[in-house]
Amino acid sequence: MLLKHTPEMISERSALMINPAKTCQPIGAMYAALGIKGCLPHSHGSQGCCAYHRSTLTRHYKEPVAAATSSFTEGASVFGGQANLIQAIDNIFTVYEPDVIAVHTTCLSETIGDDLPQIFDKAIKENKVPAGKTLIGASTPSYAGSHVTGFANMVKAMAALAQPGGEKTGKVNIIPGWVEPADMEEVKRIASLVGVPITLFPDTSGVLNGPLTGVYSMFPEAGASIDDIKASGGAIGTLALGEWCSAEAARLLDSRCKVPCSVLDLPIGLQATDRFVDTLRIIAGQSVPDEIVRERGRLVDLISDMHQYFYGRKVALVGDPDQLIAMTEFLVTIDMVPVHVVTGTPGKKFEKRITDLVAGTDHTVNVRAAGDMFLLHQWIKNEPVDLIIGNSYCKYIARDEDLPLVRWGFPILDRQGHQHFPTVGYIGGLRLLEKILDALLDRQDRDASEASFELVL
Numbered sequence: 385m386l387l388k389h390t391p392e393m394i395s396e397r398s399a400l401m402i403n404p405a406k407t408c409q410p411i412g413a414m415y416a417a418l419g420i421k422g423c424l425p426h427s428h429g430s431q432g433c434c435a436y437h438r439s440t441l442t443r444h445y446k447e448p449v450a451a452a453t454s455s456f457t458e459g460a461s462v463f464g465g466q467a468n469l470i471q472a473i474d475n476i477f478t479v480y481e482p483d484v485i486a487v488h489t490t491c492l493s494e495t496i497g498d499d500l501p502q503i504f505d506k507a508i509k510e511n512k513v514p515a516g517k518t519l520i521g522a523s524t525p526s527y528a529g530s531h532v533t534g535f536a537n538m539v540k541a542m543a544a545l546a547q548p549g550g551e552k553t554g555k556v557n558i559i560p561g562w563v564e565p566a567d568m569e570e571v572k573r574i575a576s577l578v579g580v581p582i583t584l585f586p587d588t589s590g591v592l593n594g595p596l597t598g599v600y601s602m603f604p605e606a607g608a609s610i611d612d613i614k615a616s617g618g619a620i621g622t623l624a625l626g627e628w629c630s631a632e633a634a635r636l637l638d639s640r641c642k643v644p645c646s647v648l649d650l651p652i653g654l655q656a657t658d659r660f661v662d663t664l665r666i667i668a669g670q671s672v673p674d675e676i677v678r679e680r681g682r683l684v685d686l687i688s689d690m691h692q693y694f695y696g697r698k699v700a701l702v703g704d705p706d707q708l709i710a711m712t713e714f715l716v717t718i719d720m721v722p723v724h725v726v727t728g729t730p731g732k733k734f735e736k737r738i739t740d741l742v743a744g745t746d747h748t749v750n751v752r753a754a755g756d757m758f759l760l761h762q763w764i765k766n767e768p769v770d771l772i773i774g775n776s777y778c779k780y781i782a783r784d785e786d787l788p789l790v791r792w793g794f795p796i797l798d799r800q801g802h803q804h805f806p807t808v809g810y811i812g813g814l815r816l817l818e819k820i821l822d823a824l825l826d827r828q829d830r831d832a833s834e835a836s837f838e839l840v841l
C-alpha cells in the first residue's frame with residue numbers, strides 16, 4: 385500500500401512537507417472568479433499552471449472549467465509577461481466576449497515581479513478593454529498561503545470594485561466563503577426565507593452544478609453580476625462567512641465604503657447555523673419563519689435519535705480552516721471527539737480556535753496549521769480514530785489504517801454529489817450526519833459477529 389511506510393515515531397520537521405494538505409493559490413482564485421457572471425478566469429503564467437488549476441476544478445466539480453492563460457515561454461519568463469497579458473486581454477475580449485476577465489498571478493509571474501495594476505492601466509490606455517468590460521486582478525503567489533488564500537485574495541479583488549458613496553441598495557452583502565455551489569444556493573434560500581434581500585458574491589451556484597441541457601454555454605446565466613458587486617458599496621451591511629476566505633473582503637468594504645461587517649463562522653452544524661439565522665433574523669427585524677424552525681427541529685431530532693452512535697467516537701479531520709472550525713464545533717455538539725485536526729493553510733489562530741472549541745470537553749486535540757497528511761497519518765497511528773473526515777487524499781490513510789472515511793471538503797476527485805447537496809444550514813447538517821452515520825454503521829455491520837449482526841439499529 386502507498387503509505388505503509390509512514391512511521392509511528394514523529395520527528396519535528398521544519399523544512400519538509402510530505403503530502404501537503406493544501407493546493408496552490410490560483411486554484412482558489414479561479415474558483416472564486418467562476419462565481420462572477422460572465423467572467424473568464426485568466427492565469428498569468430505558464431500553460432502548465434493553468435492546465436493544473438482547470439483540471440483540479442474540473443475533477444472536483446465534474447463540469448468543464450474554462451480559463452485562459454498568458455502562455456509564458458522562455459522570453460516572458462525572463463523579461464516579464466506584460467506583452468503576453470496585454471495580447472491575451474485583447475484576444476479574450478475579441479474572441480470570447482466575457483463581461484469580466486479575472487486575472488490571477490502564479491509563482492512565475494510573481495517571481496518576475498509583474499505588476500498587474502500597471503499592466504491593466506497599459507491595456508486600458510491601449511484600448512484593449514472595450515467599454516463596459518471589466519478587468520480584475522489578484523496577486524496569488526503559490527509559495528505562500530494555500531488555495532484558501534488565493535480564494536480570499538480574489539474575493540478581496542471583487543470587493544475592491546464596490547463603489548463608495550453610491551446609492552443605498554437596502555441589501556446585505558453575504559460573502560459565502562469557499563463552499564460548494566449547492567451551499568451557496570442554500571445560503572440564498574435561507575436568507576430569502578428570513579426575508580433579507582442579499583447580494584451574494586462570489587456565487588458559483590448554477591455555474592458549477594448546472595443542468596445538462598445539451599447546449600454548451602461558456603458563460604452560464606448564473607453568478608454574481610458585476611453591477612451587483614459594484615453596488616455592494618451601498619449595502620446596509622456585510623456578513624462574511626469564514627474568517628479565512630471572506631473576512632478580508634468584508635473589512636475592505638467596511639473601510640472603503642463604510643459598509644459595516646460581521647464575520648461569522650460558516651453555517652455548518654447546529655450552532656453555527658443558529659448564529660447565522662439569528663443574525664439574519666435581527667437584520668430582518670422579524671422572527672424566524674416556521675419552515676426554518678421545522679428544519680432545525682429535524683436536525684435536533686436526528687441528533688437525539690442517533691446520539692448513541694455518535695457518542696465518544698473519535699474523529700480525525702483534514703481540510704480548510706473555515707470548514708474545520710465549523711465541523712469541529714458540530715462534532716463537539718453531537719458528542720463526537722475530534723482528536724486530530726490538520727489544515728495545510730498557515731495561521732496560528734486556527735490552532736487556538738480549534739483548541740478552544742474542544743476545551744470544554746474531557747478531551748485534548750492535536751491540531752496543526754500548515755500541517756500535512758503525513759503528520760495526520762502519524763497522529764492516527766499513535767492515537768487511532770473511528771472515522772476520518774476529509775478530502776479524497778484521505779483515502780490512502782483510510783485504506784492503510786482500515787478506517788471509514790467521509791469525503792468532505794476540497795478536493796473530492798473520486799465521488800459525486802458534493803456539488804449538488806449542501807452541507808451548510810440545518811438541511812446540510814442532516815446530510816452530514818447521514819454521511820457520518822452511514823460510515824459508522826456500515827463499519828459496525830462489517831465488523832459484527834454473526835450473533836450481533838442486527839437488522840434494526
Ligand code: SF4
Nearest residue numbers: 408433436490491526
Ligand atoms: S507553479 Fe505555482 S502557480 Fe503554477 S501550478 Fe505550481 S504551485 Fe501553482
